[in-house]
Amino acid sequence: MKFQRIAGLLEKLAPKSLAESWDNPGIQVGNPQQEIKRILVCLDVSQPVVETAIERGVDLIVSHHPVMLFKGLLNIRTDLYDGRLLQQLLSKNIAVYSAHTNLDIAQGGCNDILAGLCGLERVEGFVPVQGENEDFMGRIGYVGESVTVVEFAKKLCASLNTSHVRLVKGGPDTVHKVALCSGAGAEFISQAAFKGADLYITGDLKYHEAQQGVKQGINIIDAGHFATEFPMVKSLAEYLRKELADIRSDVEVIEDSLSQDFFQVIRREGE
Template sequence: MVSVQEVMDIMEGFAPKHLAEDWDNPGLLVGSPAQRTERIVCCLDVSDGVVQQAIEADAHLIVAHHPLIFKAMKNVRTDLPLGARIAKLLKHDIAVIAAHTNLDIAEGGVNDVLAEAIGVGKLSSFVIEQQDEDGRPASLGRIGTLPTPMTIADFAAQVREALPTAHVRYVDAGPRPVRKVALCSGSGAEFIGRAAALGADAYVTGDVRYHDAQHAAELGLHVIDAGHFGTEFPVVASLRQRLADALTERKRTVEVIADTQSEDFFHVI
């Protein structure tokens, strides 16, 4: 078994809380640091399906990317979805830890997993938020290169095949080949100008709006919108493996399970 506190210590090594944005809410959100468990579920969102998976697996800890509790709560209404979910977690002694923007920024975190999945290498900083404890820049997103140039259509197809999404949308900004790629998992349309300024040929992110796409086209920047879910869900398997390896090193007999319940909210017909 392992305590929630020990898992929090491991997560601090992967994704230190000081890397998180000021508006974020990472850390222990439900339960006690003293809670002990033999199984852990890793997920993107603490959904009803994930909670049920944890109950059925007799897991007493969920490690999520998105915080279950994000804004200040003045009440816990069990007749509403969030309150009912919190009540169910407490009833079954299931604690919840979140690592959000700190896991986005951390080395080996969401953006590095995304870059590897879509074939972008030789990575460097994209949007520098702060410095880590060694004085190195801590970056939201990454910028790197493809092994060989591609057309935007071919690169978009490669991204679609690599990620858990049924479709991607892309902005074709002209005949410019794609070699240098910027990326920001989740929702990063606000950084389109930054990607163009750094000389990226294409920018991969999610949640791109119409006028964001228009702005990118005017800048001559290809954009691939692979969705919020599609660009972030790959970290779940990576996090599961990293936690499992770290617990094995500590000689803890704990099963770490990846979320098998979640899928993108958007469907295409």
């Protein structure tokens, strides 16, 4: 199947028109007319992912985070990480397609996946984007049964298959209403508090942003950029398999199961 047709299936789920103005989704590397027989879905186009793609005979990598820098390439230094990555992709004729903020915003995208893993009900859009009320960044909803914020945090660790989350206890002890934004969404803390959320879930939280949550009376869970977004790999792979099966295509879709969070928790001796 042509790369261009697979791109069309991806844009059916997450139209590029949804992407933020600064973003760079779509075809990153390759020829739209290239024949594709095997796809690898991942979060990041990293060195281990590219090595896996080469070993498995992959023709197309579909990632969430774009491989091309947002500000554009000024040079390609093959002695450096990014340049070496591009050299490998081009030399092995491996194409790359990325669906980033458009997949965050899209119905069935990253934030809906995270809301499902959090067990939220009556889920709605959180922050309107692009001046419209129909498309939203993040989601907001309700837990089925009230739990303490600590209990919720422990369950979230299991749901996201992560060893830990960071909890800011700035709000009520019991959780009813939850807002979330996968990846990095600390800029929406005020909106979460304004909408009456007891808890806000995101990643990449800084100290003063945590302090802001306490001042505004809302709990915050920083579950990490990786953990809140990596579940999209499985979901996007399943979507592609279904779409390809519907058109009777024999293109194979595999998932990255090896990547891990860049951050590791090192505990002091005796703990």
